[in-house]
Amino acid sequence: MTMQVFKTIMAASVGMAMAMSPVLAAEKGSSGRQAQAKKQMEIPHCTRRIGTVAIVEPDNQWWREMSLGSPEAIIKLFVQQSGCFGIVNRGRSMASRNIERAMADSGELQSGSNLGKGQVKAADYFLQPDIVTANQNSGGNAIGGLLGGFMGGTLGALAGGISIKKKEANVTLSIVNARTTEEEAMTEGYFRKSDLSFGGGGGLGWMGGLAAVGGGGYQNTEIGQVIVLAYLDAYTKLVTQLGGLPDNAAAAAPKAK
Known part of the structure; x- marks a missing residue:
């Protein structure tokens, strides 16, 4: 190999390396963005409990159209x-408790069962997950709409809905003071499938926990996973906004008469 040929090969190699460096940098940056996105998809953890919540289902039952729970x-x-709230069950568990209470009142339970008045823990807040509407949009195969409302104290339009075709979800999460009925916060959450680049469930171990709480198939479908992560976005924003709420919601509320 002549010196001239050697110099030509070296020059070409350096040129290729320089041309590839932006690509490598972009890939590195992409990895950084993925790591940041994955961090945002982790359930937040609170250092203190904000209060006790009862979860309230929206009336429109939009999830039925997608065969979800x-x-x-x-x-x-x-x-x-997250440890951000305690939770009280006002669904089937409450109905079962009422049956037990009825048997206690009629003398059917064993002596010393200690089931009576003044034992049910109060909900400090009502927490409602929702999308804006449940109207089918035939053009985009979407469920969604537009709602004007207060968001973080500022009047704005809350765009919500679920696009099955695009695999994206835009949801809302609101929290209402159980004593005053004041809406303490409403947040919007958004997620799309293109942001989910970590395999099934986004590589997030907690996603499998949905089955244990009756997840209704959300963890088993792409659109279900997207909806879960949209709600996580809304929930993270919500607990961040609620950092200034009192430690004792009952003591802070007006006295009952």
């Missing part, structure tokens, strides 16, 4: 794993 299970998982 109630989003109550999604929020229940977030509440349990």
Whole structure:
């Protein structure tokens, strides 16, 4: 190999390396963005309990159109794993408790069962997961609409809905003071499938916990996973906004008469 040929090969190699460096940098940056996105998809953890919540299903039951279960299970998982709230069950568990109470009142339970008045823990807040509407949009195969409302104290338009075709979800999460009925916060959450680049369930171990709380198939479908992560976005924003709420919601509320 002549010196001239050697110099030509070296020059070409250096040129290729320089041309590839932006690509490598972009890939590195992409990895950084993925790591940041994955961090945002982790359930937040609170250092203190904000209060006790009862989860309220929206009336429109939009999830039935996609053969999914109630989003109550999604929020229940977030509440349990975040430690931000205690949770009281006002569904079938309350109905079963009322049956036990009726048997206690009629003298059917064993002596010393200690089931009576003044034992049910109060909900400090009502937490409602929702999308804006449940009207089918035939053009985009979407469920959604537009709602004007207060968001973080500022009047704005809350765009919500679920696009099955695009695999994206835009949801809302609101929290209402059980004593005053004041809406303490409403947040919007958004997620799309193109942001989910970590395999099934986004590589997030907690996603499998949905089955344990009756997740209704959310963890088993692409659109279900997208909806879960949209609610996680809304839930993270919500607990961040609620950092200034009182430690004792009962003491802070007007006295009952």
